[in-house]
Amino acid sequence: MKSVQVSWARSADAHEGLPALLDPVERARYEATVDPATRNRFLVGCALSRRILGELLGVPPEEVPLRRACPTCGGPHGKPRLAVPAGYDFSVTHSGDVVGVAVCRGxxxxxxxxxxxxxxxxxxxxxxxxxxxxxxxxxxxxxxxxxxxxxxxxxxxxxxxxxxxxxxxxxxxxxxxxxxxxxxxxxxxxxxxxxxxxxxxxxxxxxxxxxxxxxxxxxxxxxx
Missing domain, CATH: 3.90.470.20 (4'-phosphopantetheinyl transferase domain)
Structure with missing residues (x-):
């Protein structure tokens, strides 16, 4: 099995500095989400994935290039993927207060x-x-x-x-x-x-x- 890095966080880890790490698509979704718990889960998931990928790619979290494309309609709400051929795939999950990110290469x-x-x-x-x-x-x-x-x-x-x-x-x-x-x-x-x-x-x-x-x-x- 390929090596997988799995990291866990909590929605309570959200703080006012994290929105600065989001790209325009993420920020628009974050700002449009009314429920505070859902907003925090989304924010922490985005920030955690960007920090992990940023460390792997050697770039600041806010500069990690991501793309989202729904395989059905092409809209920006599909599985997030790196927009550059770096060889890493990642997955974000959350339930209740638990937020997780898994990253795998190859x-x-x-x-x-x-x-x-x-x-x-x-x-x-x-x-x-x-x-x-x-x-x-x-x-x-x-x-x-x-x-x-x-x-x-x-x-x-x-x-x-x-x-x-x-x-x-x-x-x-x-x-x-x-x-x-x-x-x-x-x-x-x-x-x-x-x-x-x-x-x-x-x-x-x-x-x-x-x-x-x-x-x-x-x-x-x-x-x-």
């Missing part, structure tokens, strides 16, 4: 975290996101264990989709991962995404309670 990377205390209707979420085999594994567990088990599976799926840059547009039930207690791996790919044999998954836990996952993909084999 491969695509996706990072996801879910706050353990988040309100969740496990039954409804499972119907939307889990394959029949994943659902069977979930409901074989005692009721008290189902929420953390679902969040573990969810972080794996979202990390993979973020590494591929497709987000939640992909059919979640067709992207199948291993059972929560098993070593993390992708078992089945949606036809829409093709097959990505070079993908690896790693489970993480933040502060001992919040499930997270990082995915790295180095190759693609599209369907014939």
């Amino acid at each position: 491969a695509e990377v996706g990072l996801d975290v879910e706050e353990a205390g988040t309100a969740l209707d496990v039954d409804a979420a499972a119907r939307t996101a889990l394959s029949p085999r994943e659902s069977a594994a979930l409901y074989a567990l005692p009721p008290a264990e189902r929420k953390p088990a679902f969040l573990r599976v969810w972080t794996r799926k979202e990390a993979v989709l973020k590494a591929l840059g497709v987000g939640l547009r992909a059919p979640l039930r067709e992207l199948e991962v291993s059972a929560p207690a098993a070593s993390p791996t992708v078992l089945a790919w949606p036809d829409l995404l093709g097959d990505h044999p070079g993908t690896t998954l790693t489970d993480l836990t933040v502060d001992g309670v919040h499930p997270a996952a990082v995915a790295v993909t180095t190759g693609v084999r599209t369907p014939s």
